Amino acid sequence: MPEPRVTVWNEYRHELDNPRVSAVYPQGIHAVIAESLRSHGLSEVRTATLDEPEHGLSAEALAQTDVLVWWGHKAHGEVQDEVVERVVTRVLGGMGLIVLHSGHFSKVFKRLMGTGCDLKWREATDKERLWVVNPGHPIAQGVGEYLELAAEEMYGEHFDIPAPDELIFVSWFTGGEVFRSGCTFTRGSGKVFYFRPGHETYPTYFHEGVQRVIANAARWAAPTASAPRSFGNRQPLEVLPAGDGQ
Ligand code: ZN
Numbered sequence: 001m002p003e004p005r006v007t008v009w010n011e012y013r014h015e016l017d018n019p020r021v022s023a024v025y026p027q028g029i030h031a032v033i034a035e036s037l038r039s040h041g042l043s044e045v046r047t048a049t050l051d052e053p054e055h056g057l058s059a060e061a062l063a064q065t066d067v068l069v070w071w072g073h074k075a076h077g078e079v080q081d082e083v084v085e086r087v088v089t090r091v092l093g094g095m096g097l098i099v100l101h102s103g104h105f106s107k108v109f110k111r112l113m114g115t116g117c118d119l120k121w122r123e124a125t126d127k128e129r130l131w132v133v134n135p136g137h138p139i140a141q142g143v144g145e146y147l148e149l150a151a152e153e154m155y156g157e158h159f160d161i162p163a164p165d166e167l168i169f170v171s172w173f174t175g176g177e178v179f180r181s182g183c184t185f186t187r188g189s190g191k192v193f194y195f196r197p198g199h200e201t202y203p204t205y206f207h208e209g210v211q212r213v214i215a216n217a218a219r220w221a222a223p224t225a226s227a228p229r230s231f232g233n234r235q236p237l238e239v240l241p242a243g244d245g246q
Contacts, residue, residue: 004066004096004222005044008034009057011072012049014200021200029071029198032205033214040215050075057083067096067218070103071198077107084108092188093229096221098214101198104159109194112187113161120156122175128152128197130169130181139168139182139193139216147209153199155179161194169213171196182213189229191221 010030014021025032030047037045048056068087072079084107091097091112099109104117130147132140156177169182181196195213197204204210
């Protein structure tokens with residue numbers, strides 16, 4: 001099985017207009033995630049950003065993407081509906097999707113979940129510990145019992161998502177909240193993974209464990225070779241008994 005072709009999509013606005021963010025991610029969050037995927041052996045990695053034509057997600061670009069990684073926050077509303085539709089259609093057809101952090105409010109994620117996707121949040125001095133609650137899952141491979149992030153934004157339950165197919169991580173925060181921070185979903189033929197960490201003012205995407213999870217998820221979310229999806233009226237495979245079809 002060849003390695004999946006990954007596109008790392010980033011809104012790429014905070015890094016350009018907030019010095020606190022550009023101090024952490026001078027080349028953008030997408031550049032750090034792409035480089036970490038390459039260092040984990042995924043050689044076919046490209047990046048795309050909101051302000052590129054068609055947000056860097058043309059039909060051709062998506063056709064050559066097996067797994068799409070999504071980071072967005074302040075400009076969810078600027079993502080064109082036509083591109084959202086294109087991404088959703090590709091996911092239903094089998095493309096993997098990894099939605100990071102504030103991507104919980106992206107049009108793409110909300111469309112695929114069908115719920116409000118809201119949550120509680122706080123930017124303060126919380127530490128986050130992400131407990132692995134599904135140690136046999138490929139996304140948790142090599143992670144150990146938990147990941148610890150010295151400083152992160154808090155996301156708390158209730159997280160308004162449908163019941164996940166699988167829960168991989170549950171986060172605990174210093175303030176006492178918990179959160180379903182690693183969830184898988186299947187939509188059509190596509191696999192979706194939501195992974196919570198990654199507030200733009202913290203160096204979260206440099207964390208070795210976080211990088212490993214995203215690389216594991218890219219491999220897990222890759223399309224499975226199967227028959228193309230087919231719907232509608234069809235002829236029987238066997239000779240049917242005589243009858244009037246009523
Ligand atoms: Zn955030």
